[in-house]
Each structure stands twice: as C-alpha cells, then as structure tokens.
Amino acid sequence: MTRTRIKAGAASPRDRKEHTPASEVAALVATVMSDLGDVFASMDWADDEIEQASRRHPDQADALYHAFSLVQPRDIGTGTGAEFVYRSHVRELLQRIATGADTRIPTAAEMCLVCTQTSLKVPLHGAAAGLYFRLWLQAFPDHPITPSQATEQVHYERLHSTQIDEYEAMLRRKATDPHRLLAGIDCAGRHHGRNVTCRYAANTASRRDDRQAPAA
Numbered sequence: 001m002t003r004t005r006i007k008a009g010a011a012s013p014r015d016r017k018e019h020t021p022a023s024e025v026a027a028l029v030a031t032v033m034s035d036l037g038d039v040f041a042s043m044d045w046a047d048d049e050i051e052q053a054s055r056r057h058p059d060q061a062d063a064l065y066h067a068f069s070l071v072q073p074r075d076i077g078t079g080t081g082a083e084f085v086y087r088s089h090v091r092e093l094l095q096r097i098a099t100g101a102d103t104r105i106p107t108a109a110e111m112c113l114v115c116t117q118t119s120l121k122v123p124l125h126g127a128a129a130g131l132y133f134r135l136w137l138q139a140f141p142d143h144p145i146t147p148s149q150a151t152e153q154v155h156y157e158r159l160h161s162t163q164i165d166e167y168e169a170m171l172r173r174k175a176t177d178p179h180r181l182l183a184g185i186d187c188a189g190r191h192h193g194r195n196v197t198c199r200y201a202a203n204t205a206s207r208r209d210d211r212q213a214p215a216a
C-alpha cells in the first residue's frame with residue numbers, strides 16, 4: 001500500500017466581496033491545514049470509515065472491505081494528511097461504492113485540495129474563490145474556514161454561481177482518475193481471518209478455473 005507524507009501549507013482565496021480580509025482567511029486555512037495527525041494513521045482512519053460504511057450498507061460490506069486500496073489518497077498536495085480531509089475523501093468514495101456510483105470522478109475533498117494548491121500559486125478571486133469555498137463547505141461542512149463562511153458563500157453564489165458551476169465541471173473533468181475502479185480484485189473468501197461470502201471470491205475462483213482450463 002502506498003502512503004504519502006505531505007507537508008501542510010496555506011491557501012489564500014480572495015475576493016473583493018469577501019467580508020473577511022484575505023490575509024486572515026489565508027492564516028485560518030494555514031492553521032486548519034497544519035492540524036495534521038500522523039499520516040500513517042490514515043490506515044486506521046480508512047479502516048474505521050470502511051467499518052462505519054459497512055454498518056450503514058451491510059449488503060455492500062464485501063465491496064467496501066476491498067475498497068481499502070481504492071480510497072488511498074492521491075498526491076494532490078497540501079492537506080491530504082489531515083484527518084478530516086482524508087476521512088471526507090474516503091467517506092465520499094465508500095458511499096459511491098455502496099450505491100454503485102462512479103468512483104473515478106474526484107471527491108469534493110480532492111477538488112478542494114486542487115484549489116488549495118492553485119491558491120498557493122495564484123490568488124483566487126471571484127468565481128474561483130467561490131468554487132473553493134463551495135467545495136470546502138461540501139467536503140468539510142463541520143470545519144468551516146470561518147464561522148461566517150456559509151453566509152459568505154451565499155454572496156459568492158449570488159454573484160458567480162453560473163461561472164462557479166462551469167469551473168466545477170471543468171475541475172471534475174480534469175481531476176478524474178480513469179483507473180480508480182474497484183476491479184481485478186482477488187479474494188480467497190476470507191476477510192479479517194474469517195470465512196465470508198464475497199462476490200470477489202467467486203470471481204477469483206472462476207478466473208483461476210479459466211487459467212487452469214486446458215487449451216483447446
């Protein structure tokens with residue numbers, strides 16, 4: 001399994017309509033992002049999220065069990081190692097697996113991290129800042145950048161919603177990972193050392209039979 005150690009950093013979304021001075025927002029984001037746990041704890045966070053998702057969707061527990069490698073963070077940069085960021089990413093992907101939705105498109109947390117990276121290079125204004133804040137609220141509703149962020153977002157949406165929609169669609173397209181699929185899984189029919197009924201065990205057995213079948 002790949003684990004990525006990433007340094008924390010600051011982002012600086014700015015907009016003329018923003019109520020909070022840009023420097024203050026940048027400092028607050030830096031504080032939030034520097035609140036890193038041990039990145040290697042991400043294994044435990046993923047396991048914990050898988051366990052919770054399996055309780056919510058017991059009929060999908062076998063697929064969720066095998067989702068561990070799929071939910072590993074991509075190297076998008078700043079913040080991936082923060083617990084609330086990583087958990088949001090994992091939770092969204094597990095929900096998609098449980099409901100049969102597309103796992104290739106980026107999670108809100110991933111798109112938010114792209115915005116963070118972008119904001120480190122160029123200041124974000126108008127619709128770009130609005131997109132950043134929209135994605136942040138979507139990915140981390142329990143961790144607003146400022147107490148008034150939700151209220152401020154109303155202003156961004158009123159002024160720039162169409163362009164924010166366009167930016168979001170573009171970002172979703174560009175950040176899609178065509179290989180992030182739950183496929184080619186081998187399972188010996190045992191999870192956590194216990195015999196289980198798993199859809200992938202049947203597939204694995206059938207692939208093995210195919211390989212062992214004599215050539216025609």
Ligand SMILES: [Zn+2]
Pocket residue numbers: 062065066187188189190191198199200201
């Ligand atoms: Zn299995």
